[in-house]
Amino acid sequence: MRNIFAKTIVSQWNNNDCFFLTGDLGFMALEEVQATFGDRFINAGVAEQNMIGLASGLAREGLKVFIYSIAPFCFARPYEQIRNDICFSNLPVCLVGNGGGFAYGCMGPTHHALEDCAAMNALGVRVLIPAFDEDISAMLMEISSPTYLRLGYDVRPENTVIPQYSPWRQVLNGEQGAIAALGPLAGVAWQALQETPIESRPSVWAVTEFVDEEIPETFWKQIENQNLFILEEHVAAGGLGMHLSLSMVHKGIQTSGFVHRHALRYPSGRYGSQEFHRAECGLDAPGIRDMVSGGNS
Amino acid sequence: MHHDANSGHLGGNFSCIDALMTLHHLVMKPEDRFILSKGHSAGALYITLWSLGKLSDSELKTFSKDNTFLPAHPSGKGIPGLLFPTGSLGHGPSLAVGLALASKHKGSGRHIYCLCSDGEWQEGSCWEALAFSIHRQLDNLTIIIDQNGWQGFGKTSDVISCDDLTPRISSFGAHVQKLNGHDCSEIYASLKNKSAEKPNILILDTVKGKDLHFEGQLESHYLPLSEEQYFTARSKISEKN
Numbered sequence: 001m002r003n004i005f006a007k008t009i010v011s012q013w014n015n016n017d018c019f020f021l022t023g024d025l026g027f028m029a030l031e032e033v034q035a036t037f038g039d040r041f042i043n044a045g046v047a048e049q050n051m052i053g054l055a056s057g058l059a060r061e062g063l064k065v066f067i068y069s070i071a072p073f074c075f076a077r078p079y080e081q082i083r084n085d086i087c088f089s090n091l092p093v094c095l096v097g098n099g100g101g102f103a104y105g106c107m108g109p110t111h112h113a114l115e116d117c118a119a120m121n122a123l124g125v126r127v128l129i130p131a132f133d134e135d136i137s138a139m140l141m142e143i144s145s146p147t148y149l150r151l152g153y154d155v156r157p158e159n160t161v162i163p164q165y166s167p168w169r170q171v172l173n174g175e176q177g178a179i180a181a182l183g184p185l186a187g188v189a190w191q192a193l194q195e196t197p198i199e200s201r202p203s204v205w206a207v208t209e210f211v212d213e214e215i216p217e218t219f220w221k222q223i224e225n226q227n228l229f230i231l232e233e234h235v236a237a238g239g240l241g242m243h244l245s246l247s248m249v250h251k252g253i254q255t256s257g258f259v260h261r262h263a264l265r266y267p268s269g270r271y272g273s274q275e276f277h278r279a280e281c282g283l284d285a286p287g288i289r290d291m292v293s294g295g296n297s
Numbered sequence: 298m299h300h301d302a303n304s305g306h307l308g309g310n311f312s313c314i315d316a317l318m319t320l321h322h323l324v325m326k327p328e329d330r331f332i333l334s335k336g337h338s339a340g341a342l343y344i345t346l347w348s349l350g351k352l353s354d355s356e357l358k359t360f361s362k363d364n365t366f367l368p369a370h371p372s373g374k375g376i377p378g379l380l381f382p383t384g385s386l387g388h389g390p391s392l393a394v395g396l397a398l399a400s401k402h403k404g405s406g407r408h409i410y411c412l413c414s415d416g417e418w419q420e421g422s423c424w425e426a427l428a429f430s431i432h433r434q435l436d437n438l439t440i441i442i443d444q445n446g447w448q449g450f451g452k453t454s455d456v457i458s459c460d461d462l463t464p465r466i467s468s469f470g471a472h473v474q475k476l477n478g479h480d481c482s483e484i485y486a487s488l489k490n491k492s493a494e495k496p497n498i499l500i501l502d503t504v505k506g507k508d509l510h511f512e513g514q515l516e517s518h519y520l521p522l523s524e525e526q527y528f529t530a531r532s533k534i535s536e537k538n
Contacts, residue, residue: 054398058395060395
């Protein structure tokens with residue numbers, strides 16, 4: 001996704017009022033942004049706290065600012081600067097965290113971002129988790145407030161057509177309730193269940209923003225007195241599962257089954273690829289099929 | 298104001314008030330920007346803004362009370378010229394760097410001033426901002442450091458073996474001037490003596506809680522004044538002026 005992101009920045013945001021800052025990351029991804037933006041592309045160095053303050057100063061003078069780093073270095077290292085400098089003043093700064101969830105795999109736990117959505121939601125930051133490459137362009141049409149963009153990998157099934165962007169989209173229909181999958185996990189679930197008969201599978205919904213008002217009535221109808229499955233590469237605390245549960249309570253929706261699959265951190269104490277960690281959490285294709293068939297709910 | 302609100306942090310307010318008054322009355326142009334990175338000296342800044350006619354008597358009376366725009370650390374809202382909430386140390390230099398860079402980019406001609414405490418420079422973010430500002434040759438930036446030698450729970454020399462930041466900051470390559478932070482003529486001259494290619498750092502030798510009964514003592518960092526101490530301080534300051 002980060003290459004698509006870079007192209008989107010160049011095509012949509014290359015103007016004199018927009019700056020792009022990186023915390024010394026972006027090799028083989030941001031070169032075109034660097035060349036296009038010129039002096040407005042700043043490698044702020046390995047100094048994330050300063051980078052956030054710097055961005056806030058620029059934004060306070062009416063400039064739009066994108067900040068790029070590996071996800072944990074982007075949201076966790078300078079957390080107080082995000083809160084005090086960006087959020088208290090509601091500045092139009094877009095934090096871009098590359099490699100949400102376990103995406104940095106074998107790089108190890110310091111490079112994983114399992115708490116980012118909760119941390120940013122708690123500050124009132126608009127959180128965007130694209131599921132597919134095409135989402136990025138639609139998401140970045142306008143930046144008017146603090147925003148966090150969590151980049152991952154688009155893993156859609158081959159030869160499929162992605163529905164037009166919406167924060168809640170059904171990507172696969174089914175008749176046994178619904179799966180709400182956060183970001184790229186929608187592609188994993190889609191792949192996992194595309195060969196399962198429609199009458200035996202739930203619908204798959206790609207969820208890319210935490211906004212209650214965007215949840216369609218169709219989704220509520222699909223889960224009412226049916227099964228609801230929630231998938232997220234994020235810890236349970238403050239993630240999609242908690243968010244959706246609260247929405248259900250507010251709306252008075254009851255389901256016949258409720259399964260929440262989320263990041264369990266490192267249950268075996270061992271480390272590996274993104275696929276390895278997803279499998280440990282039941283977030284891979286076999287785990288999802290097993291979940292839907294009732295094998296481990 | 299502090300006495301009325303039973304508010305502390307007087308020591309750091311009294312060590313920087315001379316610099317704040319000199320800067321705002323004699324040096325800053327209308328388009329310039331100021332950041333109070335040592336947010337616990339908000340009272341001194343509010344008084345300075347009041348002396349410029351930017352805050353009213355009635356607004357000052359709300360200091361550190363319910364329903365105020367003047368909390369003990371600036372909120373960044375509701376007061377002209379206060380751009381950011383400050384109070385957690387180490388934020389101001391980076392914010393100032395961003396404003397300075399924006400000024401260069403837009404050609405707005407703004408000069409950016411930022412007031413820090415000396416203990417604040419134990420925050421790594423200050424050094425991040427300093428290094429960046431030197432690399433970018435932000436000569437439209439002046440960082441003023443109120444070096445009163447005390448911090449929250451001891452002397453800076455005892456906490457981190459540093460009673461003078463001058464050699465450390467000079468070694469980074471900034472344009473550093475050290476001066477008496479209670480001599481307004483010297484403050485004025487130093488603020489005017491700007492580098493044409495480097496960020497400017499003014500290190501003010503100051504006295505914490507100057508002219509108060511706990512001048513130069515740790516107690517001045519936190520404690521408010523009793524009725525007797527308040528009137529004694531008023532008399533002492535009136536006599537000097």
